[in-house]
Amino acid sequence: MHEMSIAQNLLDLIGERLSQLEMGSAKVKVVRMRIGEMAGVLPDSLRFCFGVASEGTPAEGAELVIDQVPIKCRCHNCKAEFSVEAYAFICPNCGSPETDLLSGNELDVIELELDG
Numbered sequence: 001m002h003e004m005s006i007a008q009n010l011l012d013l014i015g016e017r018l019s020q021l022e023m024g025s026a027k028v029k030v031v032r033m034r035i036g037e038m039a040g041v042l043p044d045s046l047r048f049c050f051g052v053a054s055e056g057t058p059a060e061g062a063e064l065v066i067d068q069v070p071i072k073c074r075c076h077n078c079k080a081e082f083s084v085e086a087y088a089f090i091c092p093n094c095g096s097p098e099t100d101l102l103s104g105n106e107l108d109v110i111e112l113e114l115d116g
């Protein structure tokens, strides 16, 4: 399952951050993430997988807060920036299909809130 491997990576990342902070014994209360709409992650599914995968780790019982990042593009032709809906990567200004992705691919941990 896609979300299960993401949850596993997330826990590895959290473990690394805790050891960098020399807080290996701290409990994680909240994990705040940014997930782009293009990343193809279902937040509910990720929350569920994270809950299962985090059992017995410092992140057990942590709340996963997910900020969803909309897909944004910039047109190559006229440089207009626009939000993409329904995966229509076509400039609404000039109709060009040649666009650069500005955001929407994120899968980042922004912040960990620790207990103790």
Ligand SMILES: [Zn+2]
Binding pocket: 075, 076, 077, 078, 079, 080, 091, 092, 093, 094, 095, 096
């Ligand atoms: Zn354009």
